[in-house]
Amino acid sequence: MPNHNTPAGPAGGALPLHPPEGAVPLHGKLSVSGLRVTYSSGGKSVTPFSDVNFSVDDGEFICIIGPSGAGKSTLLFALAGLISPSAGEIRVAGRVVHGPGGDRAVVFQDDAVFPWYTVEKNVAYSPSAAGWDRKRKERAVDEALSLVGLADRRTFLPGQLSGGMRKRVDVARAFAGDPETILMDEPFGGLDTQTKESLQEAILEIWNSKKKTILFVTHDLEEAAFLADRVFVLQKGGGLNIVPIDLPRPRTSAMRTEPALQSYRRLLGDLIRSQEESGNHVH
Numbered sequence: 001m002p003n004h005n006t007p008a009g010p011a012g013g014a015l016p017l018h019p020p021e022g023a024v025p026l027h028g029k030l031s032v033s034g035l036r037v038t039y040s041s042g043g044k045s046v047t048p049f050s051d052v053n054f055s056v057d058d059g060e061f062i063c064i065i066g067p068s069g070a071g072k073s074t075l076l077f078a079l080a081g082l083i084s085p086s087a088g089e090i091r092v093a094g095r096v097v098h099g100p101g102g103d104r105a106v107v108f109q110d111d112a113v114f115p116w117y118t119v120e121k122n123v124a125y126s127p128s129a130a131g132w133d134r135k136r137k138e139r140a141v142d143e144a145l146s147l148v149g150l151a152d153r154r155t156f157l158p159g160q161l162s163g164g165m166r167k168r169v170d171v172a173r174a175f176a177g178d179p180e181t182i183l184m185d186e187p188f189g190g191l192d193t194q195t196k197e198s199l200q201e202a203i204l205e206i207w208n209s210k211k212k213t214i215l216f217v218t219h220d221l222e223e224a225a226f227l228a229d230r231v232f233v234l235q236k237g238g239g240l241n242i243v244p245i246d247l248p249r250p251r252t253s254a255m256r257t258e259p260a261l262q263s264y265r266r267l268l269g270d271l272i273r274s275q276e277e278s279g280n281h282v283h
């Protein structure tokens with residue numbers, strides 16, 4: 001699997017020719033139908049899921065949870081266009097996804113920063129690959145760095161940063177190319193609680209100000225309930241439960257301990273446990 005964002009040209013394709021007056025084009029609308037992914041190697045094949053269906057609206061924050069091996073990363077990589085479905089299709093703004101595109105950025109679980117590039121060069125990666133002129137590139141990098149609070153570390157190398165700061169570089173890099181959709185695979189997985197909570201609040205602020213669509217894989221059920229508009233619970237074998245999180249926004253740190261959020265956390269836990277009890281077999 002590539003360990004860096006894979007920028008490419010805009011996905012191309014047509015917008016509606018004559019949108020009704022005042023209508024907002026569905027840039028970020030993402031839909032998945034009958035999706036199956038099969039890995040084949042050495043005469044063996046693994047099919048983590050075989051009939052996944054959902055759609056995501058522009059600007060939604062979706063968290064994806066599910067037992068280990070259910071195919072969360074696989075689903076994210078398929079949405080990113082890094083692996084091809086063996087059946088079904090993925091559409092973004094009505095266009096079938098055939099590969100990576102500048103409209104979708106990925107934040108991988110492991111640090112994906114280039115260690116030999118400074119912070120600002122890392123963040124400039126997508127804008128450079130997209131061929132933006134110097135002014136636009138600088139503006140994008142400045143904005144992304146200030147969004148994640150790293151403006152004063154721009155000349156540092158990743159090795160001179162803390163783990164949480166490196167994660168911020170990843171996040172800044174994903175936003176800098178101005179994608180419509182951001183795909184994040186357990187981005188805060190290895191971090192201590194305090195750093196994680198502050199990054200969760202930062203990502204909500206950025207999401208709110210930039211109006212992006214985010215799909216965010218996590219094992220942390222409280223994180224899922226805290227961040228999401230809807231939580232997708234991926235089952236082993238590919239079924240999907242969708243849990244809307246009916247909590248007000250903005251989500252504040254005080255809400256973490258409130259009964260409403262905690263009861264969502266318990267519900268999500270029950271859904272995963274019922275999965276593990278009923279579906280714990282190799283596919």
Ligand SMILES: Nc1ncnc2c1ncn2[C@@H]1O[C@H](COP(=O)(O)OP(=O)(O)OP(=O)(O)O)[C@@H](O)[C@H]1O
Pocket residue numbers: 039040041046048066067068069070071072073074075
């Ligand atoms: N490159 C690959 N080749 C073959 N099988 C693979 C490959 N990548 C993943 N798989 C298999 O696909 C299934 C789903 O893996 P995936 O990494 O998507 O799960 P996950 O839900 O992200 O799990 P986790 O929570 O542990 O990260 C697993 O059975 C895994 O072994």
Ligand SMILES: [Mg+2]
Pocket residue numbers: 072073074
């Ligand atoms: Mg995974």
